[in-house]
Amino acid sequence: MIAIRSRLLRTAAVVALSGALGACASFTNDGGMSPVASRVSLEIGATSAKIVTPADAAVVRSRVDRLLAKPLTADAAVQVALLNNRGLQAEYNALGVSEAEYVEASLPPSPTVSIERVVGSGELDVERRLIADLLQLLTLPRRAKIAETGFRAAQFKAIAATFRTASEARRAYYRAVAARETAAFLETARASAGAAAELTKKLGETGAATKLSQARSGALYAEVATELAEARLETAKEREALTRQLGLWGRDLDYRLPARLPSFPRLKTQGDVEATAIRRRVDIIGDRLELDELAQSYGLTEQTRAISMLEVTGIANHARSAEGEKANPKGFEVTVQIPIFDFGKASSAKARETYMGAVNRLLEKAVNARSEAREAYATYRGRHDIARSYQSRVLPLRKVITEESQLQYNGMLVDAFELLTNARENVASNVAAIRAKRDFFIADVDFQAALIGGGSAAEPAAEPKLASATSASSASPQ
Structure with missing residues (x-):
C-alpha cells in the first residue's frame, strides 16, 4: 500500500513539474519596451x-544634441x-x-534541503529532508498567467x-514661448510709452502740455514697465519649468526658443x-488588465481556499549504532494546512x-473619461474661437x-488723455491675444490627452493684468 502511495505521489510531482516547466517565461531583449515604443x-x-547601457546613453546624448542645436x-x-527625462526612465525601470x-512567478518554487546530524552515546543519526511546496507547483501555470x-x-x-x-513637455513649451512673446511685446510697448512720456514732459516745459497730462503719460510708462517686469519673471519661471520637463542641465x-x-x-x-x-485611452486599458489580473487572482483564491499549504517532504535517514549496525530508512511526509476556523472565507471575502x-x-x-473628452473638446473649440476672435477682430480694430486716435490728436481733435487711454487698452488687448493663443x-x-491618455493640465494661475483702462476713462479729462 505504501509503495502504491509513493508511486502516486511521484506521478503527481512529475505531472506538476512538467506543467511548471512549460509555464516558465524568459526575459525579453528590451525589457518589455517594444509595445511601448510602437504605441508611442x-x-x-x-x-x-530606455537607457540601459553606456552605448544607449551615447546614442540618446547624440540625438538630444542635434535637437538642441536648432531653435526648439x-x-x-x-x-x-x-x-x-529621468522620471520617465524611472517608469521604464518599473516596467x-x-x-x-x-x-x-513562472519559475517552479525552489525546494528546501534540510540535513540533521545527531551524535550521542556512540550512535550516529543523519536525517536528510527534501521539502517541496506541492501546492505552489500545482498552481504555477495559473500564477504565471496572472503575472x-x-x-x-x-x-x-x-x-x-x-x-x-509628452503632454507636460508640450504644455510647458507653449507657456515658455508665450511668456517670451509677451515680454518682447511689452518691451516694445514700454519703449513707445517711454518716448511718449519724454515728449509730454518736454511739451510741459514749453507750456503745451498740462501737469495732469504729464502725470498720466508717466503713469502709463510705469504701468507698462511693471507689466514688463512681471512678464520677464514669468518668462524665467516658464523656461525653468520647460527645462525640468526636458531634463536639461x-x-x-x-537652448533656444522661437520668438512667437x-x-x-x-x-x-x-x-x-x-x-x-474609451477605446484608445491607455490608462483605461491598463486598468482593465489590472482588473483581469485581480479576477484571475480571485479565481485562484477560490480554488485553494480549503488548503493554504501543501508540502511534500522526502526523508532519507542514515543511522549507525554503537555496535556498528547501520540502517537507511526512507520515506516521505505530507504537510497540509487547512484553515479550519473559517475555511478560507476571510481570504475569499478580501479578494472579492x-x-x-x-x-x-x-x-x-x-x-469620467467620457465627460473629460466632451469637456476637452468643448474647451478646445472655445479657446480656438476666442483666440481667433482676438486675431481677426479685436487686434485689427485696436x-x-x-491710428485714428493719433490722427485726431495731431489735428487737436482729442486730448492726450484719450490717446493714452487707447494706448493702454491696445497693450492690454495684445497681451490678452497672446495668452488666448x-x-x-x-x-x-x-x-489629445483626453482621447489617448496622458493626464489633464492643472488649472492655470491667475494672470497679472494691466491696469484697467475703464477705470481711467471714468475720470473726466482735465
Missing part, C-alpha cells in the same frame, strides 16, 4: 527609449523630454521590475507615463470623442471586495483705433 510612435509620432519646436521639445516579477497579465498592465502604465511626459541650458507661438493649425473635427476615449472595488473604480474612470494650444494638448 503610432499615437504621437515620437520615439521612446513643440515636437522637438517632446522628443527631447522622451529621451532625456523592468514587473517583467522580472513575471519571470520569477503575465500584470506585466501587460505594467506596459500600458509605461505607455501612459510616456504620454503624460549644464551646457544644455542655453506658431500659427494656428487646422481645426480638428469632433467625431465620437466618447467612444474614441478588492475585485469589486477595482470594478467600481474602473467604471468611475470610464464615466490698430484702427490707435497660448491657451488654445494648451487646450489642444489637453484634448
Whole structure:
C-alpha cells in the first residue's frame, strides 16, 4: 500500500513539474519596451527609449544634441523630454521590475534541503529532508498567467507615463514661448510709452502740455514697465519649468526658443470623442488588465481556499549504532494546512471586495473619461474661437483705433488723455491675444490627452493684468 502511495505521489510531482516547466517565461531583449515604443510612435509620432547601457546613453546624448542645436519646436521639445527625462526612465525601470516579477512567478518554487546530524552515546543519526511546496507547483501555470497579465498592465502604465511626459513637455513649451512673446511685446510697448512720456514732459516745459497730462503719460510708462517686469519673471519661471520637463542641465541650458507661438493649425473635427476615449485611452486599458489580473487572482483564491499549504517532504535517514549496525530508512511526509476556523472565507471575502472595488473604480474612470473628452473638446473649440476672435477682430480694430486716435490728436481733435487711454487698452488687448493663443494650444494638448491618455493640465494661475483702462476713462479729462 505504501509503495502504491509513493508511486502516486511521484506521478503527481512529475505531472506538476512538467506543467511548471512549460509555464516558465524568459526575459525579453528590451525589457518589455517594444509595445511601448510602437504605441508611442503610432499615437504621437515620437520615439521612446530606455537607457540601459553606456552605448544607449551615447546614442540618446547624440540625438538630444542635434535637437538642441536648432531653435526648439513643440515636437522637438517632446522628443527631447522622451529621451532625456529621468522620471520617465524611472517608469521604464518599473516596467523592468514587473517583467522580472513575471519571470520569477513562472519559475517552479525552489525546494528546501534540510540535513540533521545527531551524535550521542556512540550512535550516529543523519536525517536528510527534501521539502517541496506541492501546492505552489500545482498552481504555477495559473500564477504565471496572472503575472503575465500584470506585466501587460505594467506596459500600458509605461505607455501612459510616456504620454503624460509628452503632454507636460508640450504644455510647458507653449507657456515658455508665450511668456517670451509677451515680454518682447511689452518691451516694445514700454519703449513707445517711454518716448511718449519724454515728449509730454518736454511739451510741459514749453507750456503745451498740462501737469495732469504729464502725470498720466508717466503713469502709463510705469504701468507698462511693471507689466514688463512681471512678464520677464514669468518668462524665467516658464523656461525653468520647460527645462525640468526636458531634463536639461549644464551646457544644455542655453537652448533656444522661437520668438512667437506658431500659427494656428487646422481645426480638428469632433467625431465620437466618447467612444474614441474609451477605446484608445491607455490608462483605461491598463486598468482593465489590472482588473483581469485581480479576477484571475480571485479565481485562484477560490480554488485553494480549503488548503493554504501543501508540502511534500522526502526523508532519507542514515543511522549507525554503537555496535556498528547501520540502517537507511526512507520515506516521505505530507504537510497540509487547512484553515479550519473559517475555511478560507476571510481570504475569499478580501479578494472579492478588492475585485469589486477595482470594478467600481474602473467604471468611475470610464464615466469620467467620457465627460473629460466632451469637456476637452468643448474647451478646445472655445479657446480656438476666442483666440481667433482676438486675431481677426479685436487686434485689427485696436490698430484702427490707435491710428485714428493719433490722427485726431495731431489735428487737436482729442486730448492726450484719450490717446493714452487707447494706448493702454491696445497693450492690454495684445497681451490678452497672446495668452488666448497660448491657451488654445494648451487646450489642444489637453484634448489629445483626453482621447489617448496622458493626464489633464492643472488649472492655470491667475494672470497679472494691466491696469484697467475703464477705470481711467471714468475720470473726466482735465
